Amino acid sequence: MTVATAAPFPIRDTALEPIADKVLSGGRVTFEEGMTLFNTRDLPALMALADAVRAEKVGGNAYYVHSLRLSQTNVCYVGCTFCGFQRKMDEEGVWDMDLSDVWDYVGRHSHPDLTEIHISSGHHPKRGWDYYLDLTQGLTDRGYQVKAWTAAEIHHFSRIARPKGTTKPLSYREVLSQLKDHGLVAMPGGGAEIFAERVRQKIAAAKVNADGWLEVHRAAHELGIPTNATMLYGHIETLQERLDHMMRLRQLQDEAPGFMSFVPLAFQPDNNPLARELNKTEFTTGVDDLRNLAVARIVLDNFPHIKGYWIMITPELVQVSLSAGVSDVDGTIKDERIAHASGADTDTGMPESDLIRLIQDAGRTPVKRDAIYNELAVHPAA
Numbered sequence: 001m002t003v004a005t006a007a008p009f010p011i012r013d014t015a016l017e018p019i020a021d022k023v024l025s026g027g028r029v030t031f032e033e034g035m036t037l038f039n040t041r042d043l044p045a046l047m048a049l050a051d052a053v054r055a056e057k058v059g060g061n062a063y064y065v066h067s068l069r070l071s072q073t074n075v076c077y078v079g080c081t082f083c084g085f086q087r088k089m090d091e092e093g094v095w096d097m098d099l100s101d102v103w104d105y106v107g108r109h110s111h112p113d114l115t116e117i118h119i120s121s122g123h124h125p126k127r128g129w130d131y132y133l134d135l136t137q138g139l140t141d142r143g144y145q146v147k148a149w150t151a152a153e154i155h156h157f158s159r160i161a162r163p164k165g166t167t168k169p170l171s172y173r174e175v176l177s178q179l180k181d182h183g184l185v186a187m188p189g190g191g192a193e194i195f196a197e198r199v200r201q202k203i204a205a206a207k208v209n210a211d212g213w214l215e216v217h218r219a220a221h222e223l224g225i226p227t228n229a230t231m232l233y234g235h236i237e238t239l240q241e242r243l244d245h246m247m248r249l250r251q252l253q254d255e256a257p258g259f260m261s262f263v264p265l266a267f268q269p270d271n272n273p274l275a276r277e278l279n280k281t282e283f284t285t286g287v288d289d290l291r292n293l294a295v296a297r298i299v300l301d302n303f304p305h306i307k308g309y310w311i312m313i314t315p316e317l318v319q320v321s322l323s324a325g326v327s328d329v330d331g332t333i334k335d336e337r338i339a340h341a342s343g344a345d346t347d348t349g350m351p352e353s354d355l356i357r358l359i360q361d362a363g364r365t366p367v368k369r370d371a372i373y374n375e376l377a378v379h380p381a382a
């Protein structure tokens, strides 16, 4: 039986009723209520509530970007256990682009509509600070918006960017400020993984810690650099730890606004030490992916967008997720390498026409955006 509520959709789980009423009247969920959302078996009502929140924010629009993923190196010394992408400098399968290689790569993937270059790569133990500034500036000079560098990389840069003759690292703010001066327009939000120290110690012990990640994003927002925020889920984290992650992001967004979208990243179960240790061979389930996206849309009431990352959860599920709180389907991407190194079985890129059709077939209006959500074109269904 369904429950009497102000919600314009049926609710079977009575525990959801007061939360739905609260959310639909503009209230904010508590941690306890967030756990109720995570634990409900009433997925249709959870999705409908998230969809109502999404509609309030963006109406019938769903956003995408014409983008290119640049992973200029897979050399990395950090050793995150979930990562099948990293290589040591002399290991088989390694690549490492110098600047001329990068210009060639971008030239090969160039397209008149390409606006955003999203950089995701390893922490290289030898590259100097100037390389990153020149890379950012060079792409900017070629007319692209550079959305680049995770908070973990900013932490790494702060250690390699020491002014000559000093032993003191640059502050996060100084690193970001220099990158902004060289054209950086936004940050992709990677490296967040799960903030809970229990998990972080097991999956990303050598990476910047949660406080450091949040401090970098606070500094970026204060400098006027908008960012995204990711969360890696579907491995050893608990639902409480997922919710704790979201709550810390919500708090930072209250204190120093600047997040554009929240991007849940589903654990990929191949070719990485964590998958082997857990004996995990299955992808996250569609139910868990949708539940996660819907809870995020309801909890992160101060985030403009929740992103469905089709590379990791498939285009088909992202299409469904447009009715579960998602308002952004990422982009054309063209050459994704990181998730695919850990087992992603989707294509490495998608033509813009397919993205448009994916959105239209879900009953939404595709809006092409740039890296910072300026609207470039609208494609209503014919």
Ligand code: SF4
Binding pocket: 076, 077, 078, 079, 080, 083, 084, 085, 086, 121, 122, 123, 152, 207
């Ligand atoms: S996730 Fe990033 S920082 Fe961690 S090992 Fe892989 S490339 Fe390195």
